[in-house]
Amino acid sequence: MEQRATSYHSQGLNRALAILRLLGKASTPLTLAAIASQLELPKSTAVRLLLVMEEEGFVRRSGEHPAYSIGHAIHEIAEGYRPPSMAEVTAGVLSRLADEVGFTANLGVLEGPSVLHLHVAEPQRALRFATGGMLDFAYCTGLGKLLMSVLPEAAIDAHLPEAEPYTSWTPHTITTRAGIVAELERIREAGHSVDDEERNRGVTCMAVLLPTDDAPTLALSVSGPSGELDASARERLLPVLNAAAAELVALPGFDTALAPLRSRMTLA
Template sequence: MEQQETTEGVLTGHGVRGVKSAARTVEVLEVLAARGNEPVTVRELCEAMGAPRSSMYALLRTLTDLGWVRSDSTHSLYSIGIRALLAGTTYLDTDPLLQVVHPHVEQVSKRLEETVHYGRLDRTDMVYLATHQSTAYERTRNRVGRRLPAYSTSLGKAVLAHFDDAELEAHLPPSLTALTPHTIISRAALKEDLAATRERGYSIDDEENTPGLRCFGVALPIRSGVTDALSCSVPIERLTPEHEKEIIEALRSTADITLQIVRGLGGLVS
């Protein structure tokens, strides 16, 4: 007989007893979002979340009716729905810091003729909030809203370099998975890399996410806890010592300008 779930709440990170059904709903949406354009079955969701089939099916039907989840005609495959897009778009439209940073991302990208990103730390990942693609070479288009591990990105390492050991551990997964043969998967090696980032003032992703690409990142220490950063991605064949210096100076200058604007506005972010 299938085990029934209890209605007890779950203890949140703030010590407040949350609502289990709400937590389960958010978890479903996050799993579907992480799958991208690959639909998932009820069974796969149940196995991933350790949930009974009956309650999962009922939750999926409710979310489908409300537009947060979509299903195929047989109600056997599920993916993220249009309501999630609307909520995400609202976040982008109303984030005050993004409104300041976005024009500068576009400007520095055009000046360098390279792809420039702006991202924010969310748990163990960096979420890409703005991207301006280089027109100098062909590349798969970057997607706003995508997530990549903080430990393997120049965006993420620029942020993680500001953390002490306890804070760093809170933003790392249990094990560091290699995305390419160059990805740092040793915690000790990562800490050495972050120490080097602090010393030189910028981070480097040396083909750790995408073969053939080197990325440079600088943090935007605007909030009380550093969460935001800028980065520039460059095909290695386009990179020279002179161009690398130009990129780093442009990123630093853009970060400085952004900080000055935000401080001048006062109270823009908390």
């Protein structure tokens, strides 16, 4: 009996939410007949639900031949709505990836000569690579180089240091524009990027693009000890990273979280 009652109330809630969605999309108020017809509801059911929602302020009734529209309670709720951040949306996938492969997972986007870390997840192990902050250089990191590789050559200068030679963080750092241009061409051919101790001694990073159609372009990377991220390990990891990148894009809320970034990059 309790299960049947719960099912009944769930059905009522589903129908009420369907009415709110219908009214929210409508350009003009809808009559009872229109609501019942479009949602294939008995008029008696629609009347009962609309009465409750009107009493609670979720719908508003107007006109000689009553028609319904969204009420003040919906607007009050909407004013308090805060879109989820990219970190909130992607945290589960990145944490699972980090634990699965044993390396730090990082999601980033270009911001001038830097990579902005949108979210970083560290694996549950004693030896792990920790990022130094929210921003890092683009020219000497796997994320940065990969993100620059999708740009036309004329656009990469905005993401490089002002003067050559660039700071050499390790003996492997690429310190000239010509060297970066050649590296970006190799990345385009490979479809992924590698920072092999270019930013930090003993640390290797591998990055892939997220398969999105619109800007801004995002990239996903894993970073860890160079001895564990050699060429054979990277070959095994590539399909895992690409699968995780596709999973991120398909997450509910991903497009919503991407919208503020898109606006920010457009204004910049």
